[in-house]
Amino acid sequence: MKFNFSKRVPQNDDDAVGSILKAAVDPKVISLAGGLPSPDLFPVKELKKAADEVFDNDGKTALQYGMAAGYEKLREQVAEMTRKRGIECSADDVVITTGTEQSIDLVGKLLVNPGDTVLVEKPTYLCTLDVLRSYGAKLVGVDMDEHGMRMDALKKALDEHPDAKLLYTIPNFQNPTGRTMPNARREEMEKMLAERNIVILEDDPYGKVRYSGKDQYPVKHFDHTGNVIYQSSFSKFLVPGLRLGWIVADPAFIKRLVPMKQSTDLHSDNLSQYVVSRYLAENDIQKHVDQICALYKKRAETMMKELDEKAPKGVTHSNPEGGMFLWVKAPESVNTVDLFKECIKHHVAFVPGAPFYPGKVTQGTFRLNFSNADSKTIKIAIDRLCDALNEFMKTTSK
Ligand SMILES: Cc1ncc(COP(=O)(O)O)c(C=O)c1O
Known part of the structure; x- marks a missing residue:
């Protein structure tokens, strides 16, 4: 059968990221490629207890169809957590989704027509690029520095693309760079986009996982017109497998979002929602987050120290205050897709920078x-990586 796929489906067979991740599953390879939270701290026992109680007390409701916007009690708990981060909202402003990934897809579905201009950080989360491309977005990358999106670059992009419809940002511990935008930039960004009636999609899956520095307000904190759509999920500070995220937005957006969510999957997994709600009611989530932060801090510091000691001259890395990623920059002469192949021979894997760029790629980068x-x-992985880098840089500079 020859399928006549829609224009949304990529027309070529290239799956650069898929083949990278495939190469990394060899058990001999230490993979620093994926974006997986540590299962060492999954609260398995506590979630089992919550699940048992849900089956015992609410089994028939939890296993029934639910509301498209999500389980009311969980929406209230999410609204409370969100208020603590500095966003005024109630359960009515919250829609539970099947992870942030679905939130991005729903926002794309609601706002992006083929040919619409969407501004994104350069580089940014590669799956968002795929989602936006599938809706026909014209992607425009905005330059960053060590403190996230640069406001002069944003202003220039807005001047050049006055028709831009949406801006996608990951202000905390950005994927892939690990960078964080300071409050002043967030406020300025919000002001600039509100003045031009452009929507901001603020993706914040990592915000709670801060292990140094000071919490910054979400961009939505500075929102006075309703143009910021805020989203987060339980994936990075509880577990990703239950697939639960949420959107907090203006009532006018929520009103259109709920029927679109309903036509996508009716609602997110009801049992997962009941289990997480009960878990949150019975456990101190902040204590759990603190444990994750302590563990990730140690791991990030180890990785940075090893890189500082062993990486060849000219190789630098970001210095994140939270999240899960380091962004490494080698000289631009280093093609990191080729370096990846070399690293696989040394039994270590990463994600080359190229797929994170909406357009022209800055060479020499990887996550x-x-x-x-x-x-x-x-330590073993960075040893192998630096050996490979040293060899690779020697041969490519000849
Ligand atoms: C920036 C960003 N947004 C969204 C997601 C998807 O997360 P979720 O598990 O909530 O769908 C990820 C996952 O790695 C991410 O890094």
């Missing part, structure tokens, strides 16, 4: 994940 390997494994 390392530090959350999902213990310190001993990180």
